[in-house]
Amino acid sequence: MGLGVLSIPNSRSPFTALSLCRQLVVALIALVAIGGATRVMEAGLACPDWPLCYGSLLPAKQMSLQVFLEWFHRLDAFFVGIGLIVLLAMALIDRDQLPRWLPWVSGLALLLVALQGALGALTVTQLLRFDIVSAHLATALLLVALLSGTAQMLQPLAVAPRPPLAQPLCAAAGVVLYGQCIAGALMATQWASGRCLRLAEGCAWLSAHRSLATPAAALALLSVLLVLALPSPKPARRLLTLAGVLVAAQVLLGVLTLRLSLSEPLVTVGHQLVAALLIATFSAAAVALRPAPSPALRHG
Numbered sequence: 001m002g003l004g005v006l007s008i009p010n011s012r013s014p015f016t017a018l019s020l021c022r023q024l025v026v027a028l029i030a031l032v033a034i035g036g037a038t039r040v041m042e043a044g045l046a047c048p049d050w051p052l053c054y055g056s057l058l059p060a061k062q063m064s065l066q067v068f069l070e071w072f073h074r075l076d077a078f079f080v081g082i083g084l085i086v087l088l089a090m091a092l093i094d095r096d097q098l099p100r101w102l103p104w105v106s107g108l109a110l111l112l113v114a115l116q117g118a119l120g121a122l123t124v125t126q127l128l129r130f131d132i133v134s135a136h137l138a139t140a141l142l143l144v145a146l147l148s149g150t151a152q153m154l155q156p157l158a159v160a161p162r163p164p165l166a167q168p169l170c171a172a173a174g175v176v177l178y179g180q181c182i183a184g185a186l187m188a189t190q191w192a193s194g195r196c197l198r199l200a201e202g203c204a205w206l207s208a209h210r211s212l213a214t215p216a217a218a219l220a221l222l223s224v225l226l227v228l229a230l231p232s233p234k235p236a237r238r239l240l241t242l243a244g245v246l247v248a249a250q251v252l253l254g255v256l257t258l259r260l261s262l263s264e265p266l267v268t269v270g271h272q273l274v275a276a277l278l279i280a281t282f283s284a285a286a287v288a289l290r291p292a293p294s295p296a297l298r299h300g
Helices: 017-040 065-093 102-125 130-153 166-189 192-199 203-229 234-259 265-288
Strands: none
Touching: 017 065, 017 130, 017 265, 065 102, 102 130, 130 166, 130 265, 166 203, 166 234, 166 265, 192 203, 203 234, 203 265, 234 265
């Protein structure tokens, strides 16, 4: 296979590596949102054991909203792991038709989900220790970025002008947004915002999160304006149009979260959901803006 424009064949079935990657991105974003709901509803220890819940696969007798959230969070993570095993198997079996890098990326993603599972176990056994819970979210968001970028790499590369510095700017925006998410996780897992608003304690975490919000939003919006104002590939334009909407929604949700003093769980969970969507969008946009190969490589 050449290094140029990639087209995934539909030789065996409509179930391709590309479709599986897309489904895994959706499952991972749902995993982040459900994890946020689990934290907000204080359901992180609703299942006191791991990997089972009350010693069974389906704790029907103990089922409540909190138990369901924790149980479903684990179920989603399990299916993500199975999906990544299938992706790795596809990459190895169809290695003559798929990119040579796909087995390595699939293997890395599988290692990350194994780490995610280990951190999930430690979250329960260490009674929601804030650094472990934050690392759990950080790993999930890394998986979102990796699989979103992989899905974009598996699509044909658009032959169109790239605005100068657009790709590194999008990549930088993604990195800064990731850092902002981790700062938010460290704040949330210590309930620092609630303590600051009610008791004037732990306000340093809230201040750090808020101070990073402005440069993160500015860098993200600069990326959006650059790509939309200049000739750019259509996939990147679509992604960054979505990113602009998501940035505006995230700022609004962040303000509402504080104004409501975290009293509305749906707003808080929505804030975390949009953060995961932003990570996925900017990762895909950075890949969509990668330089087009030269004609010699494209046909090589």
